[in-house]
Amino acid sequence: MSIQLERRHYLQSYRSQPAVMAGGKGNYLRDEQGRQYLDFSAQFSACAVGHAHPEMIRALEDELRRGVGITSQFVTEVRAALAARLVSLMPAPLDACLFGVTGSDANEYALKVAKMVRGGGDIIGFYRAYHGATAGSAAATGKTETIQRHQGIRQLLPAGFAHASPPYCYRCDFGQTYPGCGLLCLEYLKTQILHRGPDNIAGIIVEPIIAGGGVIVPPPGYLTELVRFCQAHGIVVIFDEVVTGFGRTGRMFAFEHEGVVPDVVVLGKALTSGYIPGAAVVVRHEYKGIVDRFHLHGHTHSGYPLMCRAALATLDLLSRDRLVERGAAVGERLGAGLRELQKHHASVGDVRGLGLLWGLEIVRPGTKEPDLPGADRLGGLLLEEGLVVEVEAQPELESSVIVMHPPLTITDADADAALSMLDKALARFERSAAD
Ligand SMILES: Cc1ncc(COP(=O)(O)O)c(C=O)c1O
Structure with missing residues (x-):
């Protein structure tokens, strides 16, 4: 029925x-x-x-009773507590965050941050990666069977996005085999960035493991060199950890596997264990002064109390158990x-x-x-x-x-x-x- x-x-x-x-x-x-x-x-x-989970239910019931209709107009104890808790999980200099509703929404904000910090410029994403269904996040997406392939709908996507070949060793775009390839895909990407002019690039958005695009795990050393190269050229490195964050890959965040520190980390999904839609963007310390001056992004439900409570309860359980x-x-x-x-x-x-x-x-x-x-x-x-x-x-x-x-x-x-x-x-x- x-x-x-x-x-x-x-x-x-x-x-x-x-x-x-x-x-x-x-x-x-x-x-x-x-x-x-x-x-x-x-x-x-x-x-x-x-x-x-009984403790998730209890936490959410308590919050509902307290009254959850408080918008971003006001500070709330839960939002402040979650911000402090989230950044405490991050390495320096990542110490400021904003909350969102979905992973797509958080990626939109991350892209805006990159553009603000760099004063404009293009965004590089990866083929096969997925970043969301809203305009900017979809334009960054390289999993092209979704929106990009539809003639009419792709007209909704903003300009200024380029895509690189992913480190997909099983089906290498360059016909190479790791490790004999010497990470040719990455070397090629670096050359493309130099041709384009690093100053013309605001940021690069990376899924540390391309999840929905086929669980593509980059070979050892790939992310270290990618992050080193981009940061050396001032390009804002955004790690989209919407899937990989909060323990999914065996570490709290996937960037920990290679000990790299991106400039921006995007989180969603498991932030709240999915009990309430929620997302977050964590940025480098020095970006706060730049982005704080503008009302760049927000939704009615950005950082609302029920989502913050779900996230705090999730973090409690991750740590306690x-x-x-x-x-x-x-x-x-x-x-x-x-x-x-x-x-x-x-x-x-x-x-x-x-x-x-x-x-x-x-x-x-x-x-x-x-x-x-x-x-x-x-x-x-x-x-x-x-x-x-x-x-x-x-x-x-x-x-x-x-x-x-x-x-x-x-x-x-x-x-x-x-x-x-x-x-x-x-x-x-x-x-x-x-x-
Ligand atoms: C890596 C990644 N980023 C962003 C998103 C978008 O998140 P949402 O569906 O919450 O908008 C997804 C969704 O699956 C994702 O896999």
């Missing part, structure tokens, strides 16, 4: 699965027939602490299990990931040819087995990836259960492909 109602009245801007979800508890979702699914999509990485460390440990087990599965399933071309963010590249067995309809079918089989994943496919751009990003609260047993469901679904998938 719900499916028919939706199909009739709801505009389908995202293809929905043929299941009606009624709720969730912990690491599981539940459909309207009461069937449980292990949630390896976790609200697209947002639901870090699991579903219907050591979820970042726990997620890292279970993530290693999951990654090892996925690599083992790859040995027995020729349709898994590549396994990539860090922490609890993993991607399986689905190919036609024995080749590197992407299997787009196959990845979709596999997603359906996984749902039948009881595992929710995200299927990401880019037609014409050779990528069909099953993305797995469960809550940070999953246990070893959950990881093993997911591996077993994946094994079964892959076997069914490969048998049906062979028939």
Whole structure:
């Protein structure tokens, strides 16, 4: 019934699965027939602490009772507390922040900050990366099957954005192999920046792991050199950690893996564990004086009390239950299990990931040819087995990836259960492909 109602009245801007979800508890979702699914999509990485967590509910109920209709016109205790708490997690000189409603909205602000700081200039993004659905964030996006490909809609995108090849070693745009490539993609990008004139570039926006674009993990040293080069030329380095932030990759923030410090960090999703939409932008100390002077950005619900409370409750749980460390440990087990599965399933071309963010590249067995309809079918089989994943496919751009990003609260047993469901679904998938 719900499916028919939706199909009739709801505009389908995202293809929905043929299941009606009624709720969730912990690491599981539940459909309207009461069937449980292990949630390896976790609200697209947002639901870090699991579903219907009693302490999240208590914190939000308390805040609702206090009254949440206070706008940015006033200081609130929760907003100030969250700002102080968030910057305390960051390395120097990142010590000022602004809150937003969505990741897209926060990226818009980050782009404005780069332009303010540099007095204008272009923005460089990466092909396959995703930064959001609003004009600026969509223009920075290089995952072009979304808005950019639609002739009419792309006219809504602002000018002044360029895109670079991502460090996608499995399908290198330059036909190279790491490490023999000497990071040719990065060397080429550096040359492009020099040709363009670094002074004409306001900022570069980077997903430290390109998540929705296929879980593309840059090879060691890539981010260190990218950040060093851009900062040496005064280009504002924005790390979009909307997916990777708050423990998703096994560290609190993905930039910690290489010890780099970007100029701007964009956060969203797990900031509030997805209980309330929320996002944040953290900037270098010296930017505050520049951007504070202007009313650059804001929405009715930017930094409103309910979102701040959800974020504080999330940070409490991450720290009290050591979820970042726990997620890292279970993530290693999951990654090892996925690599083992790859040995027995020729349709898994590549396994990539860090922490609890993993991607399986689905190919036609024995080749590197992407299997787009196959990845979709596999997603359906996984749902039948009881595992929710995200299927990401880019037609014409050779990528069909099953993305797995469960809550940070999953246990070893959950990881093993997911591996077993994946094994079964892959076997069914490969048998049906062979028939
Ligand atoms: C890396 C990244 N940045 C930004 C966004 C946009 O966030 P939102 O959907 O909250 O606007 C997303 C969304 O998936 C994302 O994956």
